Amino acid sequence: MKAVYGLYAEPELAQQAVDNLRAAGVADADITVISSEPFEHFEFGHRDAKTVMPWMAVVGGLVGMTTGYLLTSVTQMAWPLKTSGMPIVSWWPNLIVIFELTMLGAIVASVITLLVSAKLPGSRAGKLYDPEVSDGYILVGVENPSDPARLEPALAINGGRVKSVES
């Protein structure tokens, strides 16, 4: 992997670097921003905020609800045993189990969506990263740039450091 990137201590500088890269003609999808905290209040921080996760949670909830319904009613009908004069499929108590499984379905579905869409667990091998991010620096860079020399000035902002990765 080849890459060129800058490390910035302040988010304002990172925002500037992202803007400069765009001005230099880099597509938004090719710009990698890596930070040790979320930057919701900066434009670069929510470039990719759109997600289907809430819908997946709803779908997961519906799957859980169906599971709960089938589990409580089908298993009770499979071998009907009378207790306390209650109906074999008793709705009031079954609703409790159905509710719990609905919530479990929603939670598990959102976590699966998170793992899939955020590519976790994943390997960092061959991907742009710098351990200095952990010290609070924000990394703005481009992986496999077609013309690294042209991007370096865009990243060279006063207060930032430009690094590059060869091979």
Add this chain to the structure above:
Amino acid sequence: MNRTLTKPLADDLVRPLFHTSVWFYAIVLTAGTVVACGAAAWAFQVWNGIGVAGIRWPVFWGFYLVNFVFWIGISHAGTLISAILRLVDAQWRRPVTRCAEVITVFALMIGAMFPIIHLGRPWLAFWLFPYPSSREIWPNFRSPLAWDFFAINTYLTGSVLFLFLPMIPDLALVRDRSTGWRRRVYGFLAFGWRGTTTQWNRLESAMQIMAVAIIPVAVSVHTIVSFDFSMATVPMWHSTIFGPYFVAGAIFSGIAALIIAMAVLRKTLRLEAYLQPIHFENLGKLLLLMSLLWAYFVFAERLTVWYGNEPSEMAVFWATQRGEYAVFYWTMVVCNFVIPLPILGIRRLRTITGCVIASLGVLVGMWLERFLIIVPSLAHKQLPYSWGTYEPRPVELTIMAATFAAMILLYALFSKFVPIISIWEMRAGDRPATPSATGDHS
């Protein structure tokens, strides 16, 4: 806050992971010994029969169920509070959330042990799980114990994920700062986290959805624990108030446990700069609110019973008000209300020490509350001929002590291996939102 401060912040919060004091070994050794004693006591009980415990006819549930309700109650400290604070975006939550969520996970694990420990034939506990077996019989979903199974498992799954997901970025941070085997272990646990904008956005969305989902689950868990009692026509159990009463009591004891845990962490891990008096002040106010709510529920419950004047209920009522259980009852009232009210109500007394004293009282009081709900009612059921008593045996006391030790042990180990305060959330909280920087400006 200045950017240059974030590296020292991380240094501070990661320090306990790389520097071990003698105290750590002392705590682990002591707590570990007690836990081992508890395990031995349980093995003794399984081998000889549950009769070695003090439970008897007609008080079939004793200390084990008291501790079950107590620990499930404690578990309402973390995930629930953390989820509410996250949803309302309370900024002071940031150093609190993780130490609270850890309490939830461990208290749930400990609490969920008790329904198995108290079984007559614990080796058949898996019959509570819904799975297809050669017997072709499934669990009875009309039983509150089956509801417990689903509620606790959902809450435990949710809480573990709610704790673990925001831990991933911090584990990545520890990975970057460590070498050797630690680097490999933390690297594995960090799931290859880099911190790209996509990852941060997804993490935040997931936490938001989970926070919304986990609150009703937490409420349902203790409601269902209360159903274990209110579904039976036992005097003073069969009450509609039990659901909210138990949930309020659970949050009450949970906050108390959280305050104590935070005070201990603050001293032992030198986190004075992060767990500040303001956090104790805010949690103290919350504890005060719950104390008042608890008193309101107790009053409503007692008044209804007294006014109804139903003979079987009055037998239990008087046994707790001025009979054989009165000592415990009034101790509970003092611990849960009389002591916390002035300490937490008067601003000058609402210090860290004051909050800890009130919390210790609340823990004792809430434990007694569960005892007073379970035992006197079972001892005084409808037919006076079959009234009975209960007293715990050494095996019950040992197992109970072991669960407290287990909590200390697990907490000590956790705070040794994972930053107990969320570093990335602290960093995000340190940075006030600058209006000029918000929104699209490209």
Add this chain to the structure above:
Amino acid sequence: MAYRWGMAVDLDRCTGCEACVTACHAENNIPTVGAGQAARGRAMHWIRVERYYEGDFPDVRVKFRPVLCQHCDAAPCEAVCPTYASHQSEDGLNAQVYNRCIGTRYCGNACMYNVRFFNFFNPEWEKPLNLQLNPDVSIRSVGVMEKCTFCVQRIKAAKVLIKSENRDLKDGELQPACAQACPTTALVFGDLNDPESRVARLSHSPRGTKLLEDLGAEPKVTYLQKQAWYEPDAH
């Protein structure tokens, strides 16, 4: 037609002799736990004779009430069992399936009559008492709830017998040990679905009440007792 087993207990006839208790112990292999354990509340009596005193000394009268499992139609013990160990059998018996019981003891708590008993330890009989055990009745192991079964082993045997002889069950032919042992015939057992059976007629007696009837468990045991308003001569 399915059976619906029930019992009538005539309190006016009960002398409190406890023959039923002894017979039940002998028939159903109920362990005697010994003095030490009994003092700790581990004694088991599927049927017990409750004693109540009326009046002030010296004008005291004793009332006896044999209490056994009431085999409720809406039994509170049944629904709370997570494994169906406690449920209603097809004959309306309040079944306790020992092998399915995992020992939550929830049923024992839910039962307002306190007629469920728990095996805190594995039972044991000293020689030669082991030789008097009833081979038709299970020996319940540690961690299992047990209770009055209306002598289900006798019910089972009678059913097999009448089927092999291809006939109907005669009223009074089948009796649990307690009813069989009762010298005053205070305990009457039979099929409530047969309107001509003695127990069905006694269950509709104006002298009859159910124990803790207002709690809604719909017990199948009726207690007969002289009622204040009831004058036999009026009939």
Add this chain to the structure above:
Amino acid sequence: MVTAACTFASPGQPSGTWAGAPPSRWGTSPVVTPAHASAGDAVRGFFGIRPDARQPFDFSHQIHLSKGVLCTDCHTGVEKGPVAGIPSINTCMICHSQIATDRPLIKTLTEMQEKGRELDWQRVYGWVPEAHVRFDHAPHIRAKVECSTCHGNLAEQTVAQRAVNMNMSFCVSCHKSKQASNDCLTCHY
């Protein structure tokens, strides 16, 4: 002191080959004892692991059935009550006082009969005591259930083997297909 719980064999409730529990070591009363003799015993009980029955000699069902002997000729109790019955030496000698008397095994049996001794046959099937299963042969015979349904084709076996996996599912599926009662109290009491 004898523990009835484990060594206790009753008609309809086979005891299997479970070891008896040891005398009590705990508690204030003699009725208190662990359910199993050892931890290994407890684990084997949990998983239902049981050694195969070891019979005094290899009795050949195959030979007897091929000579036209019926099951009920020797297992005489099967139509009448819970247990099919394991024949005594007297039953053997009804025929073997005349037939094959020169075989060494038959000679031994004759000697045993004269001394009034019996063979120590072991139960082939059986449940753990905790299963609380009761099985009555007679109603099954009356319902025309073939012996081979549970015992396998004995015309091909020498010593009787466990032919089917006798778990609850096996019993229940047959009860369902024959519309016999599936009430728990039918077998468990």
